[in-house]
Amino acid sequence: MTATRTGYRIPMSSAGIHEPDPEALARGVLAGERAQVARAITLVESVRSADAPRARALLELLAPHAGKAHRVGLSGVPGVGKSTLVDALGLQLVEAGHRVAVLAVDPSSTLSGGSILGDKSRMSRLAVADAAFIRPSPSATSLGGVARRTREAMTVVEAAGYDVVLVETVGVGQSEVAVAGMVDTFVVLLLPGAGDELQGIKKGILELADIVAVNKCDGEKVKEARAAVSDHSAALRYLRPRDARWTPRVLAVSGATGAGLDELWEAITAHRATLAADGELEAQRRRQQERWVWALIEEGLLEAFRAHPSVRAELKSTLADVQAGTLQPSHAADRLLGVFGLPR
16 A cells, blocks of 8 residues: 655655655755654665555655765784774764765674674774764675665765765775775775784785774784885785875874874875865765766666576576576576577
């Protein structure tokens, strides 16, 4: 059962209660009401097909008010201390007068799809700050360690007036291009004295880094952290930076003590200023919008493929043949694409 208001179709729950319409949610978000911001993100993250039209309508209303925040991505291997550093940095920014939104992505189980979503509890100080908003979301097994709807959530918090958006990724080393492609500044966190020079991170992720921060530079790790800064500064000289206007910086920081966080934020703001000086920031944002379109197209095509009746009818037997070794994966893909309507 549906009702109509101001041109939007408003779904009615099984109990006969109207779900909030996009205009009501948008008003709450633009007023900075935290509960409405949370509800708006829940809507845009929803995987229910019935919610898709309302999510699109909401984003259309909010988009003109978004885009002004400084978007910062933070990634690094598990255990590098991302949440501790974000908690300390975010609190420092709030005290300096910023409104900070944290989109913290927790890894989802490949078996159950579940996620602990514990980042908010690990950011105990920032979580209670009036000028901060923390939203943990499951990665939903997506590559890049970002949630399926991180871009949409970013639009919501920016429209709500948060001027700094920190995107903390899973940091599993898989296609971190995803987060680097949706933020202004990409920070890679490393551990001091953790073994080989790249610590298991592919060369590509360091090529994406605008800033490299060696975390946990405190206590007995100070000497190792400074050595790591020297090593990675030397290593970066052999890598091609992603922007000729900016030479990536390597810093030693401590999320636990706050050491080096002033320098880290200075580097982040200097990077954004460099991009903005000659219009590269706006050009980068336009490219990000284009990538967003392609990401949605790819997602939509995959969903349509999986839902296609002919594909569903053939999928189980085709995969069984692959597992049995009687059908090559390439031939299986050709068969399924063929029944989908794409001749191979």
